[in-house]
Amino acid sequence: MDTLIFGGILATLLAVYRQASRTVVLGAWFVMLVAVILLMAHHITSSLALDLSY
């Protein structure tokens, strides 16, 4: 998954460089953002267990 996301980020940069339409650039960028957030959520598997009282 990480490899695919980095590939997608590279493709997003290419879309920026090649002056793709604003819709394409925004679409690609936010798809990548959501993918990274989901990847992060996958790796957050437990609470922090800091014993915070608030």
Next chain:
Amino acid sequence: MAMNSILPDAAPIAGGVLGRVQYWFACFFAVGWTGVVCGGLYYQFVEWEYPCPLCIVQRMFMLLAAIGAGVIVRRGMDGTVSGRDYMMGWGLSLVAVMAGSFASWRQTMLHILPGDKGYGSEVFGLHLYVWAWILFSASVVAIGIVLAFAHSTADRALPPSYRLPGQLVLGFLGVVIAINVVAVFFEEGFHWFLPDDPTRYELLYDLGILD
């Protein structure tokens, strides 16, 4: 008041001496975050440390932030950056650094308890993910300042000589992203996810090069 007079594109085409500050700050922002990712690559390949999954996630947010500024850099290469372009670029960067700030905060909190040695090396007394948290947070402030002074720092017309620096900035960013594609492919191999505590380059074992 006419509606178009309050839209960003109604700003002067070329302002005063500070009119090109935002373009150069966008270059600095993109190069800066790309450089931070290069620091991670240094610890990966020179100090021979294996980046953990959250480290990789933070690199992704850093590169997405750099691409946001890259939108402004790319438009500037053609000599015209509209108010929409400035806002789109900084808006993307702001979202990315906020998300990155959460990721680095989370990793910092994992190692905050007394006696925890943390993950990986320290730089000037702080672990890499703590520095990442500081830099992500500082970037939020920087973008806020940039936007606050946009009326006098965001020229719409830029000279043709700005094309070369723009190409260098985006080329640097592209090369570093490409290096990360290869580096993480070696670390992850033919698996969907990285292990929580990586200890080897899986691809070499998947291909049978190492046992």
